[in-house]
Amino acid sequence: MTGHGGGIEAAWYRGDAWLWALRPLELLFRLVSALRRALYRRNLLSTYRAPLPVVVVGNITVGGTGKTPVVIALVEALHARGITAGVVSRGYGATAGEFPHVLTADSDASQCGDEPLLIYRRTATPCVVDPIRARAASTLLERFTVDLLISDDGLQHYALQRDLEIAVVDNVRRLGNGFCLPAGPLREPATRLQSVDHVLYRGSADPEQGVSYKPGAWVNVASGEERGVGAFADADAVCAMAGIGQPQQFFALLQDLGIAFQSRVFADHHAYTRADFAGLESQTILMTEKDAVKCGALAGPDAWYLRIDALLPDKVVDAVAALVHAR
Helix, strand or coil: CCCCCCHHHHHHHHCCHHHHHHHHHHHHHHHHHHHHHHHHHCCCCCCECCCCCEEEEECCECCCCCHHHHHHHHHHHHHHCCCCEEEEECCCCCCCCCCCEECCCCCCHHHHCHHHHHHHHHHCCCEEECCCHHHHHHHHHHHCCCCEEEEECCCCCCCECCCEEEEEEECCCCCCCCCECCCCCECCCHHHHHHCCEEEEECCCCCCCEEEEEEEEEEECCCCCEECCCCCCCCCCEEEEECCCCHHHHHHHHHHCCCCCEEEECCCCCCCCHHHHCCCCCCEEEEEHHHHCCCCCCCCCCEEEEEEEEECCHHHHHHHHHHHHCC
């Protein structure tokens, strides 16, 4: 198994005592972060105000908290109410092409990043990526007719003004040791959660703040064929691959489904190559949907991803929809 997930990140969530040695650097980080936010608040740094409501879905921790499934679920829930949302994203992991990049059926992860590509393929909603999110927003509004904008991540991107903020927190790991970078996993102090409009806890069953996840089907990476979630419970020679923020959550789900497997773990946003699949020709390969958007031409005919749907509290969807109805 390819190792990943140890080092300082694991120490943040274990609460290792040696991290106290980094507290002076954390204090400096806090001061710079607070100064930066204050400059935006006082309009001393320029910001962009979109002519439509803007909703930011983000977090205050480093690493995966399940923001992208929340964005997908929100886009789909709004669409069911007749509301079209456009999505803007930084495009983390994009290594080729130019920005802003307007996603199309021909886009690949090297141009736009794996998470925006996943959002676009799942929802078919207008998506634009650009490290300068204000430019992504203005480009999207020039090209498409939408009712509001959703920023995938960007809670700390204060150059883009927003009307509603949603912070996603992992219900198990929470905020780790509670320290900011580099002594802990926080991008901003924990008190930042007090100023957002909604805090959602991934994996919680709380009807007001919880986000639960429902496996939908196994989908063949190459052909799109679908099978039930129990299809591989009795399969032999299964390799489960994951290049996401918290791969153990995916593996735990496979165990809950009764699947026996060998695992391969890669870094979050890993750029897959054919070498990653060497020696797996006779095995069934199972992966996440985020990984699958990068593996269509690589994984072979017996590779499958698990489509998972996030279930949001109704009050969150109601609050976002109200922004549109209030215009």
